[in-house]
Amino acid sequence: MSLVFDDxxxxxxxxxxxxxxxxxxxxxxxxxxLGANGAGKTTTMRIALGVLRADSGAxxxxxxxxRSLSRATWGYxxxxxxxxxxxxxxxxxxxxxxxxxxPADRAARTANEWLTRLRVPDFATRKAGELSKGNQQKVxxxxxxxxxxxxxxxxxxxxxxxxVNVVLLREAILELRARGKTIVLSTHQxxxxxxxxxxxxxxxxxxxxxxxxxxxxRRSTGxxxxxxxTEIGHSLxxxxxxxxxxxxxxxxxxxxxxxxxxxxxxxxxxxxxTRHVPVRHFEVADPSLEQVFIELVGHPPDMDTSLxxxxxxxxxxxxxxxxxxxxxxxxxx
Amino acid sequence: MTERPSDRPxxxxxxxGIVARREFTERVRSRxxxxxxxxxxxxxxxxxxxxxxxxxxxxxxxxxxxxxxxDVSLAQRSESIMRGVLSTTSGGSPDTWVFTIQTxxxxxxxxxxxxxxxxxLFATRGASGRLEFTFLTGQGLxxxxxxxxxxxxxxxxxxxxxxxxQPSGEVPFLPPTLQVLAGAGPTAGGVPLAATEIASRQLxxxxxxxxxxxxxxxxxxxxxxxxxxxxxxxVMELLISAASPRQxxxxxxxxxGLAGLLQYIAILVPAMIALxxxxxxxxxxxxxxxxxxxxxxITAGFxxxxxxxxxxxxxxxxLIYAAAGSLVSRVEDLQVIALPMSLLxxxxxxQAVLALSGGLSGFIRLASFIPFWSPFVMFTRLTVGRVEPWxxxxxxxxxxxxxxxxxxxxxxVYAAGVLLYGQRPGPRRILRAVINPNG
Numbered sequence: 001m002s003l004v005f006d007d008x009x010x011x012x013x014x015x016x017x018x019x020x021x022x023x024x025x026x027x028x029x030x031x032x033x034l035g036a037n038g039a040g041k042t043t044t045m046r047i048a049l050g051v052l053r054a055d056s057g058a059x060x061x062x063x064x065x066x067r068s069l070s071r072a073t074w075g076y077x078x079x080x081x082x083x084x085x086x087x088x089x090x091x092x093x094x095x096x097x098x099x100x101x102x103p104a105d106r107a108a109r110t111a112n113e114w115l116t117r118l119r120v121p122d123f124a125t126r127k128a129g130e131l132s133k134g135n136q137q138k139v140x141x142x143x144x145x146x147x148x149x150x151x152x153x154x155x156x157x158x159x160x161x162x163x164v165n166v167v168l169l170r171e172a173i174l175e176l177r178a179r180g181k182t183i184v185l186s187t188h189q190x191x192x193x194x195x196x197x198x199x200x201x202x203x204x205x206x207x208x209x210x211x212x213x214x215x216x217x218r219r220s221t222g223x224x225x226x227x228x229x230t231e232i233g234h235s236l237x238x239x240x241x242x243x244x245x246x247x248x249x250x251x252x253x254x255x256x257x258x259x260x261x262x263x264x265x266x267x268x269x270x271x272x273x274t275r276h277v278p279v280r281h282f283e284v285a286d287p288s289l290e291q292v293f294i295e296l297v298g299h300p301p302d303m304d305t306s307l308x309x310x311x312x313x314x315x316x317x318x319x320x321x322x323x324x325x326x327x328x329x330x331x332x333x
Numbered sequence: 334m335t336e337r338p339s340d341r342p343x344x345x346x347x348x349x350g351i352v353a354r355r356e357f358t359e360r361v362r363s364r365x366x367x368x369x370x371x372x373x374x375x376x377x378x379x380x381x382x383x384x385x386x387x388x389x390x391x392x393x394x395x396x397x398x399x400x401x402x403x404d405v406s407l408a409q410r411s412e413s414i415m416r417g418v419l420s421t422t423s424g425g426s427p428d429t430w431v432f433t434i435q436t437x438x439x440x441x442x443x444x445x446x447x448x449x450x451x452x453x454l455f456a457t458r459g460a461s462g463r464l465e466f467t468f469l470t471g472q473g474l475x476x477x478x479x480x481x482x483x484x485x486x487x488x489x490x491x492x493x494x495x496x497x498x499q500p501s502g503e504v505p506f507l508p509p510t511l512q513v514l515a516g517a518g519p520t521a522g523g524v525p526l527a528a529t530e531i532a533s534r535q536l537x538x539x540x541x542x543x544x545x546x547x548x549x550x551x552x553x554x555x556x557x558x559x560x561x562x563x564x565x566x567x568v569m570e571l572l573i574s575a576a577s578p579r580q581x582x583x584x585x586x587x588x589x590g591l592a593g594l595l596q597y598i599a600i601l602v603p604a605m606i607a608l609x610x611x612x613x614x615x616x617x618x619x620x621x622x623x624x625x626x627x628x629x630x631i632t633a634g635f636x637x638x639x640x641x642x643x644x645x646x647x648x649x650x651x652l653i654y655a656a657a658g659s660l661v662s663r664v665e666d667l668q669v670i671a672l673p674m675s676l677l678x679x680x681x682x683x684q685a686v687l688a689l690s691g692g693l694s695g696f697i698r699l700a701s702f703i704p705f706w707s708p709f710v711m712f713t714r715l716t717v718g719r720v721e722p723w724x725x726x727x728x729x730x731x732x733x734x735x736x737x738x739x740x741x742x743x744x745x746v747y748a749a750g751v752l753l754y755g756q757r758p759g760p761r762r763i764l765r766a767v768i769n770p771n772g
Contacts, residue, residue, distance in 0.1 A: 049574045076574040082567025098351045099575040143571055
């Protein structure tokens with residue numbers, strides 16, 4: 001039993017939003033849906049919900065065409081947050097629950113239970129417009145799950161939440177997974193995906209670049225990475241000169257290095273010992289998801305939000321920043 | 334996979350009902366609703382009392398009436414008696430009434446119809462000796478003055494009998510006949526209406542048309558603003574995943590329509606009370622009974638016709654407003670849409686007002702079948718004129734067919750419009766949305 005997107009195509013005028021996107025999401029999984037802005041994530045979700053129709057391709061759940069399914073099969077947390085500002089939280093949750101076929105009394109009971117679980121039972125009687133953005137987001141999450149849908153499509157669910165609420169929401173999502181729900185997490189946040197998802201897909205320009213279990217995707221490039229730490233006062237700048245080795249995260253006494261396929265991680269340790277560097281930490285790991293993404297797509301998922309490289313016109317910005325490093329380094333990650 | 338998204342099993346109910354209920358509750362509980370209800374009630378009462386105020390101000394206005402008689406002596410007698418009697422009876426200054434003796438009937442008729450004369454009195458002596466008067470009333474001649482003329486003609490006949498006939502003692506007094514014809518007013522399918530009837534119907538028609546126009550425009554804007562606000566607050570993103578465009582559009586139109594209907598009743602009831610009080614207040618102010626009681630023309634059929642024109646007219650306009658609201662990203666941008674929509678309504682309203690005061694030109698008859706105008710114009714024709722049953726059926730039929738077509742188009746535009754942000758609606762975009770809502 002799975003959610004299958006088969007060769008979806010969608011154009012908006014001259015823009016090709018989806019160009020043969022195919023995925024298979026196993027039932028009961030938390031599935032990471034990774035892509036830069038404009039990659040086609042929201043369009044795919046809107047097609048699943050029936051808000052848009054694909055130009056061609058098929059979308060099935062357990063073999064059944066998605067258009068034959070009731071709307072209540074889906075729960076959707078859109079990236080654009082919004083509620084009725086003058087309506088109380090309870091009234092809106094009941095409203096959305098009823099639109100999905102719940103009787104009013106059951107919707108009210110479930111809404112109150114969820115508000116209590118998220119530690120905000122007093123929100124029930126407050127107007128949405130009086131709540132902070134983060135709290136409105138929690139309410140909107142409840143609007144997506146109140147009717148207990150089989151499939152949850154969550155578009156950037158953690159953006160704008162403080163760390164405490166991120167933890168609360170993560171727990172809620174994991175609990176829904178434990179109850180057998182299939183959850184699609186669309187996000188830029190690699191760390192979230194690595195922590196929460198069993199399987200992922202990376203999409204770019206409307207196409208699936210890679211998909212599968214998280215571990216397989218991380219190993220798909222054939223690269224490994226090494227984390228090397230030394231005592232303060234011993235430079236690690238030499239690591240960048242090693243053959244087949246790139247500095248992914250530079251630092252004074254700690255670096256993360258990316259190794260080209262075929263490069264033995266032990267060669268880095270040997271080079272350190274040869275240079276009499278007192279090694280305090282040496283770790284061989286799969287590359288981070290972000291590294292895989294950059295390698296496969298060519299830029300970080302949230303490139304739009306990272307600084308553009310400095311252009312030196314010879315007018316005096318004295319910097320040693322490597323232009324390539326700024327595109328590789330993702331300050332948000 | 335070429336079917337429309339609405340191929341999903343999405344029956345209109347119960348979701349349209351749930352949306353309608355939310356819209357109704359939110360609207361009725363809002364402060365602007367209470368404020369506009371109060372304001373519109375006061376406006377309707379003001380319009381209902383306007384004729385009394387005008388008559389109060391008009392009390393000293395000079396009324397010029399031409400007299401045309403079979404013979405010179407009858408003309409002179411009529412002129413002197415009418416002048417004397419009416420100046421006394423109406424209580425105005427001596428120049429309130431001016432009577433002029435004239436001879437050219439056709440010239441006088443045209444003067445009345447074009448407003449150079451307020452009226453014309455034709456006097457003839459019948460074979461039996463009875464005086465027969467025909468009073469041609471001009472535009473703006475209140476029905477109260479027509480009644481004074483009636484009193485004057487009675488005085489002319491009575492004095493003529495006492496002076497000329499009665500001395501012989503053989504002929505009993507024969508009360509004069511008086512036929513009142515509208516020289517410039519509505520002609521009700523060629524059948525002249527009594528002036529008192531015209532005045533009463535015009536008053537009722539004006540009050541009802543003003544309310545119809547105001548409420549349809551205001552409620553239409555409520556629908557557009559509601560849709561635009563859902564986009565602006567981005568709650569639309571949640572809504573479109575929970576209900577189909579058809580359920581959302583119809584729910585919104587019905588919910589706001591019911592809130593409007595409730596307000597409508599709240600406006601209409603005091604306006605009707607004001608109209609009912611018209612008669613006693615006029616008498617209290619010494620303005621004479623003037624016109625027929627304005628509510629005397631209201632029948633059950635009339636109320637059904639008015640109610641159905643309101644409901645159908647509102648539905649037609651509201652569907653377009655809903656589609657229009659979906660094309661803007663912010664409520665402020667609605668001004669782009671509000672103007673052309675208001676102009677469409679005003680065009681119908683003006684024709685309705687013309688039909689109220691003038692005859693029934695070919696264009697107004699045609700306008701009374703055009704769906705965007707028929708709620709105003711056909712209703713006006715019902716108020717002051719005669720409408721054939723087939724004409725009424727045709728107007729309703731065209732209105733209902735247009736609602737179905739416009740609903741289909743509006744839902745397509747809405748389905749596309751709610752996903753668009755940051756662009757102003759232009760004709761090309763609207764057309765593209767209608768042709769391919771998902772493109």
